[in-house]
Amino acid sequence: MNLPIFAAQFRTMNLAAVGSVAFDAIETPFGKTDKIVGGAGTYIALASSFFVTKQSLISVVGGDFPKEFLDLLAAKGVDTSGVEIKHNEKTFFWSGRYHTDMNSRDTLVTELNVLGEFQPIVPEHARSTDFLMLGNLSPSVQLSVIQQMKVRPKLIAMDTMNFWMDIALAELQETLKHIDVLIINDEEARQLSGVYSLRKAAAIIREMGPKILIIKKGEHGALLFHEANVFYAPALPLEEVFDPTGAGDTFAGGFMGYLAAASQIDFETMKRAIIAGSALASFCVEKFGTQRLLEINHNDLQKRMQEFVALSTFQLEA
């Protein structure tokens, strides 16, 4: 078996992502961590690095952020020249505690620090990127990144959350007009559309701008909507979800990295990209933080993607 995605890793592609690079302190029923490196931008970049050998990360950290981690990203092909370092300030810090079901969590601490005034500056060489991933940030910050592009990317994807729907809906609606793919969870899709049926929600949200909608459902998989097409990606039933932090960003990064490497965005390729993102997310939750993503190799990923095939393949005819 020779998956095109793993040949594709050797291509040089244009992918840029904006998102937080942060410290997290996490408590789950299985244990707790001190401050470890996290953040949407971190997970997106690590996930897409399985598919693209050159990508640009746009973010901001404080003087307290370990240079070693930026070096590690660089070694994985991530251009970190767009990660601003504010030496006299502190890195964004989030602390949370997951409930037993791992589907809900309490935020214990949020210290915005450098993220509070974050005005991303896209490096010159990333302003003509073909693929742009906007991690969860305020919609106006996301829009400012789009506006810095010299040419319109082939595909712009973004994440958002209910917080922005609550406090910045008008800005969010404006930003949605400029993107191609919205990646949100089922609760967010229901809030944004105002309807419960995800099929109806998808139609309403796709009228807001994004032609393509991906609804993440955690342990229940993900739905992809494009034109009249729907794809239901399964989630791998896991022995244990150890730490869900970063799973959604890993999914998004894997999805965009796969597409950037394939350099095409038809429905069949998007399906594969969702399986790639789902497979990476299924690794992400097996250990705390980024640990598992840093351990696995392409062979592990390839095997995991095959598990998704076995999990969901059936033939109506015997």
Add this chain to the structure above:
Amino acid sequence: MNLPIFAAQFRTMNLAAVGSVAFDAIETPFGKTDKIVGGAGTYIALASSFFVTKQSLISVVGGDFPKEFLDLLAAKGVDTSGVEIKHNEKTFFWSGRYHTDMNSRDTLVTELNVLGEFQPIVPEHARSTDFLMLGNLSPSVQLSVIQQMKVRPKLIAMDTMNFWMDIALAELQETLKHIDVLIINDEEARQLSGVYSLRKAAAIIREMGPKILIIKKGEHGALLFHEANVFYAPALPLEEVFDPTGAGDTFAGGFMGYLAAASQIDFETMKRAIIAGSALASFCVEKFGTQRLLEINHNDLQKRMQEFVALSTFQLEA
């Protein structure tokens, strides 16, 4: 396209089911019904009638139950000689109101009536059935049906619910030792196993007796566990769930009817059977009660099963 299942409808197979035949009064955000015919046994029999032309239903009703409905079942190949009619008593009645999300409901009225003292008597000709479906009833009543079999059926499947785990766990555990397939929802699987991970829950439950476990997840599809194999069946994202009543029983009836018609129970056939059950359940919820199941024909079902193929098929290689 020529699906074997639709050839199979002409076979005469051995399928027997026990379950309630009842009156329901249902309120959903879309409207409400007067007393309409419902009950697990009713939905199971209607669903399996799409695949088998001869089956036996074992149940009990009161003198108030419309003979016309029993005639309608008979016209669909359901032998109703095992449906006892207690002329001086009343049929089981349930009334419930669904919440906006359709995933939860309040029971407004439960009048057990004839079901309170239900001691099913399996007709002589059904005691050598190859396939036996035990609808949700007390575990000791389910066991009494198994004990009336003259030869051990090839496959015994059962449904149960958290109520029996709360008040009759020992009896439930005993009954589980005698069956092959347990069909429950995710919440019930977690309660029965005492663990949250469905993969771990499946391993624990399969140690209790049933070799095969199906976990229904409503709008999130269903999981099939057998030996080391797992299959994730998608659910069709619907424009609207009008009335979820009977969907689980329809799923179970479709699953068992399909297997009985195919007359084989390997993993690949079980996958197809789950798609058949899921397709029928997706029709069931489109209108109140049994209405939609009584409207559709084999062609509708065939098309719906093809939608499941389109929904979940992907290829890792371009």
